[in-house]
Amino acid sequence: MSEFQARTKRDADTLVVALAGECDLRSLDEMTAILMDAVRSSDKVAVDLAEVWFLDSSGLHALVTAHHAAAARSGRLYVVNPSGSVATVLEITGILELLRQPAPAEGAGEARQAEQHD
Amino acid sequence: MVVVAYTAGASLAFEGFGAPSVVVLFLPAGVTLSALVLNPRRRWPWILAAVAVTEIVVDVSHGMSPRWAAGFALANTAEPLLGALLLRRYVPAAVDLRRRRDLLAFLGCCVAAGPVAGASIGATTLAASVSASWPQAFVSFWAGDATGVLTVAGGILAWRYSTDGRSGAVRWAVSVGSAVAATVIGFWPDGVPLFYLPIPVLFAVAFSQPLVVTLAAGMATTVAANLMTSTGHGPWAALETSDQLITVTLQLFLATTILGAWALVVGVAERDRARRDTSVERAARQRLHALQVLTTDLAKAVTSGEIAQAVVRESIGLIADHGSVALVVPGSSEIVRWTSADRPADMPDGYQQVPADAATPHHDVIRAGRRLVHQTRADAVAAYPHLEGLYHALDVHSGLCVPITGDDAVVLGSLAFSFHREHAADADVLSFAETLANLTGQALRRAQVYEREHDATQQLQQALLPALSTGLAGIEVCADYRPADVAHQVGGDWYDVFPVPEGRIGFAVGDVVGHQLAAAAAMARLQSSLRVLAQTAPDPAHALGDLDRASALIPHSRTATVGYADYDPATRVLRYACAGHLPPLLVTGDRAAYLWDGRSLPLGVGPSTRSHGRLVVPDDAVLVWFTDGLVERPDEQLAATMQRLADVAGGLPGPDATTLCRHLLARMVGDRELADDTVILCVQFTGAAPAAPVTAGSAPIAPGAG
Numbered sequence: 001m002s003e004f005q006a007r008t009k010r011d012a013d014t015l016v017v018a019l020a021g022e023c024d025l026r027s028l029d030e031m032t033a034i035l036m037d038a039v040r041s042s043d044k045v046a047v048d049l050a051e052v053w054f055l056d057s058s059g060l061h062a063l064v065t066a067h068h069a070a071a072a073r074s075g076r077l078y079v080v081n082p083s084g085s086v087a088t089v090l091e092i093t094g095i096l097e098l099l100r101q102p103a104p105a106e107g108a109g110e111a112r113q114a115e116q117h118d
Numbered sequence: 119m120v121v122v123a124y125t126a127g128a129s130l131a132f133e134g135f136g137a138p139s140v141v142v143l144f145l146p147a148g149v150t151l152s153a154l155v156l157n158p159r160r161r162w163p164w165i166l167a168a169v170a171v172t173e174i175v176v177d178v179s180h181g182m183s184p185r186w187a188a189g190f191a192l193a194n195t196a197e198p199l200l201g202a203l204l205l206r207r208y209v210p211a212a213v214d215l216r217r218r219r220d221l222l223a224f225l226g227c228c229v230a231a232g233p234v235a236g237a238s239i240g241a242t243t244l245a246a247s248v249s250a251s252w253p254q255a256f257v258s259f260w261a262g263d264a265t266g267v268l269t270v271a272g273g274i275l276a277w278r279y280s281t282d283g284r285s286g287a288v289r290w291a292v293s294v295g296s297a298v299a300a301t302v303i304g305f306w307p308d309g310v311p312l313f314y315l316p317i318p319v320l321f322a323v324a325f326s327q328p329l330v331v332t333l334a335a336g337m338a339t340t341v342a343a344n345l346m347t348s349t350g351h352g353p354w355a356a357l358e359t360s361d362q363l364i365t366v367t368l369q370l371f372l373a374t375t376i377l378g379a380w381a382l383v384v385g386v387a388e389r390d391r392a393r394r395d396t397s398v399e400r401a402a403r404q405r406l407h408a409l410q411v412l413t414t415d416l417a418k419a420v421t422s423g424e425i426a427q428a429v430v431r432e433s434i435g436l437i438a439d440h441g442s443v444a445l446v447v448p449g450s451s452e453i454v455r456w457t458s459a460d461r462p463a464d465m466p467d468g469y470q471q472v473p474a475d476a477a478t479p480h481h482d483v484i485r486a487g488r489r490l491v492h493q494t495r496a497d498a499v500a501a502y503p504h505l506e507g508l509y510h511a512l513d514v515h516s517g518l519c520v521p522i523t524g525d526d527a528v529v530l531g532s533l534a535f536s537f538h539r540e541h542a543a544d545a546d547v548l549s550f551a552e553t554l555a556n557l558t559g560q561a562l563r564r565a566q567v568y569e570r571e572h573d574a575t576q577q578l579q580q581a582l583l584p585a586l587s588t589g590l591a592g593i594e595v596c597a598d599y600r601p602a603d604v605a606h607q608v609g610g611d612w613y614d615v616f617p618v619p620e621g622r623i624g625f626a627v628g629d630v631v632g633h634q635l636a637a638a639a640a641m642a643r644l645q646s647s648l649r650v651l652a653q654t655a656p657d658p659a660h661a662l663g664d665l666d667r668a669s670a671l672i673p674h675s676r677t678a679t680v681g682y683a684d685y686d687p688a689t690r691v692l693r694y695a696c697a698g699h700l701p702p703l704l705v706t707g708d709r710a711a712y713l714w715d716g717r718s719l720p721l722g723v724g725p726s727t728r729s730h731g732r733l734v735v736p737d738d739a740v741l742v743w744f745t746d747g748l749v750e751r752p753d754e755q756l757a758a759t760m761q762r763l764a765d766v767a768g769g770l771p772g773p774d775a776t777t778l779c780r781h782l783l784a785r786m787v788g789d790r791e792l793a794d795d796t797v798i799l800c801v802q803f804t805g806a807a808p809a810a811p812v813t814a815g816s817a818p819i820a821p822g823a824g
Contacts, residue, residue, distance in 0.1 A: 024752075024793070024794070025631075025632075025794070028631070028632075041277050046710040053752060054750070054751075054752035056746055056750050056794065057629055057631050057677065057679060057720075057746055058631050058632075060675065060677055060698075060720070061632075061677035062630075064433070064676065064677045064720070064722075065725050068702070068723075070723075075366040083757035084755050084756075084757075085750070085754075085755050085757070086725075088755070088757050089746075089750070089756060092698075092700060092701070092717075093679060093698035093720055093755075094250065094698055094717055094718055094719040094720070094723075094726065095719065095720070095723065096696065097719075098719060098723060098724060
């Protein structure tokens with residue numbers, strides 16, 4: 001009983017994909033499809049992990065795959081609001097560094113947006 | 119036949135109902151119309167010619183001039199021709215006069231429209247021949263013909279297209295007799311108004327008898343009423359008014375009475391049909407719903423056993439009183455059987471293995487691949503005398519057994535149904551049983567593919583993992599691999615221990631994301647790549663960098679995490695690096711600490727600076743390395759489980775690798791259901807290298823270490 005959910009909403013020039021529940025092998029295909037869709041429809045995709053309470057190597061795989069797809073289109077995908085185990089996994093694997101939000105130096109507007117997500 | 123009936127009817131019109139100048143009830147109109155409707159069009163000219171000739175002969179024999187007889191002949195052929203043409207246009211197939219639509223078409227085309235044409239020609243002829251008033255002649259001609267068509271054609275068509283069983287002669291006689299009696303009684307006394315008596319009689323007949331009987335009774339009433347009136351009986355005969363008016367009002371009265379009865383028949387028929395449809399539909403809906411429930415459960419069932427249980431639990435009771443599912447054990451001649459749970463207490467229940475040579479319907483159906491039906495207990499006992507006691511105990515009076523076939527018509531098993539009544543296996547039950555067998559067969563084929571794939575993946579994975587029964591110089595190793603319990607979650611976790619140049623020993627732990635064989639294959643290629651690359655790489659960081667580049671050519675390897683370390687027994691130097699993998703845990707005495715250096719990104723993620731950690735390990739320290747299945751779970755924080763693992767490891771004073779490995783698995787996994795593959799590798803650094811570096815028989819570990 002994989003409890004995985006995703007909601008997509010647009011916030012200015014960023015497409016925010018809010019994931020919830022368990023991102024594991026059972027939700028891998030669905031999660032990959034949702035993220036790839038998002039990457040195809042927006043140059044800037046923020047994946048909100050606030051409601052995700054479990055993310056294993058399968059979930060990482062989906063994030064990284066979508067990240068690469070975004071980079072291939074000159075877009076970018078980053079994660080916001082990881083917490084608990086999710087943050088730990090992202091840190092341990094080094095993926096958090098890869099999927100970090102755009103640095104404030106890239107633009108004041110983006111920085112303000114980032115604060116809203118926190 | 120048409121000629122005889124027409125002659126009889128036309129003569130009756132002349133002889134029975136009154137003077138030729140006054141057109142009265144004309145029954146032959148219905149005869150001609152029915153003849154046309156019931157015959158193919160190529161015969162119509164012959165029928166119409168016969169009718170025309172007969173009409174002229176009858177008319178002339180009654181003293182009419184042939185000139186006017188030809189006019190009536192035209193009227194009496196044009197009328198049915200128009201009626202039949204119109205009716206066939208709206209109702210091309212069988213005419214069911216119990217259906218509202220067909221009845222309306224019949225009334226509109228044959229009773230109304232046709233006679234209007236006939237009456238126009240007839241009234242013109244009458245006006246010309248006997249100087250009758252055209253409107254009066256028209257109305258009475260039309261009324262007479264319309265009533266004739268209504269009663270005679272209605273009765274004949276109802277009889278020809280009747281789908282009801284044949285009514286007995288007694289019912290006919292009683293129905294028609296009561297109608298005639300009621301009419302005669304109703305029309306007999308002049309002073310007492312009783313002419314309505316036929317109405318309740320006809321309605322009672324309509325309510326209880328088929329349409330054809332009702333119409334026959336209606337025709338009898340019509341003939342009787344007209345005869346009574348023309349012989350001077352009844353309220354119409356007593357009227358001081360014109361003959362035309364008498365004819366018209368009498369026919370109108372009779373027509374409305376018959377139509378009322380007819381409407382009642384239609385209403386009753388429609389009600390019965392609706393009721394029958396509802397009950398058939400309800401049964402079909404129930405079965406459909408049950409099939410949907412079963413399909414859902416079959417989709418959830420992973421193994422053959424679960425499928426058999428779902429079928430026994432949910433479908434047998436839908437059609438039968440008892441039943442069982444038998445499955446052939448793959449690669450064996452044995453069958454296993456699951457029976458429905460509704461047996462007497464002393465009966466074997468549930469799952470059983472049955473010897474291959476037992477004589478049961480299941481065995482015979484599986485052997486022959488054809489269904490078996492026993493419609494009585496005597497049949498069943500004749501075929502299986504030794505099962506008589508069972509049939510008696512279960513009160514079985516008929517039975518059905520159908521094969522479950524797989525690909526290439528291989529019989530996978532069979533479904534047996536038994537019933538408390540004889541001849542229960544009717545067409546519905548047979549087709550439902552076949553449907554169940556098909557569904558079960560599909561589910562079984564899927565399950566067998568899954569079971570084969572699952573077994574193959576596990577075997578492949580086990581085969582790829584190194585045998586660690588013998589030691590390498592300077593270390594003791596114990597490792598374990600637990601496949602996930604959840605269906606379709608056998609993934610690509612691995613561990614490896616192998617010699618590398620300069621007397622060092624390399625060991626690795628890895629985790630490939632994905633399903634089944636694809637993940638296992640990626641794991642196998644990554645594992646062998648690392649073994650090769652580690653031979654030339656100067657240190658673990660470079661080994662992982664090389665593996666990262668190599669992984670670009672390995673499908674399904676992206677985001678795989680790998681931990682790799684090498685150990686030099688001579689210097690006790692341990693170098694380790696983690697490509698996204700969980701850090702190793704170093705257990706020294708009663709202390710356990712994670713080694714957080716040498717971290718980099720997983721494989722295939724992007725450019726990453728690879729580094730490695732380096733330390734000199736104390737004697738008898740144990741390095742514990744694992745995959746995420748050991749510590750990641752949805753209901754607990756990863757940091758907390760990692761801390762717990764460290765506490766458990768540190769709580770065991772001076773353990774050896776084997777003890778520690780078992781202890782950690784027991785404490786961290788226990789008997790909980792594993793959602794992910796789990797690997798644990800424990801490497802104990804035993805210190806001084808023994809003289810003989812490699813023991814013979816350590817197959818996966820190449821010689822030359824030491």
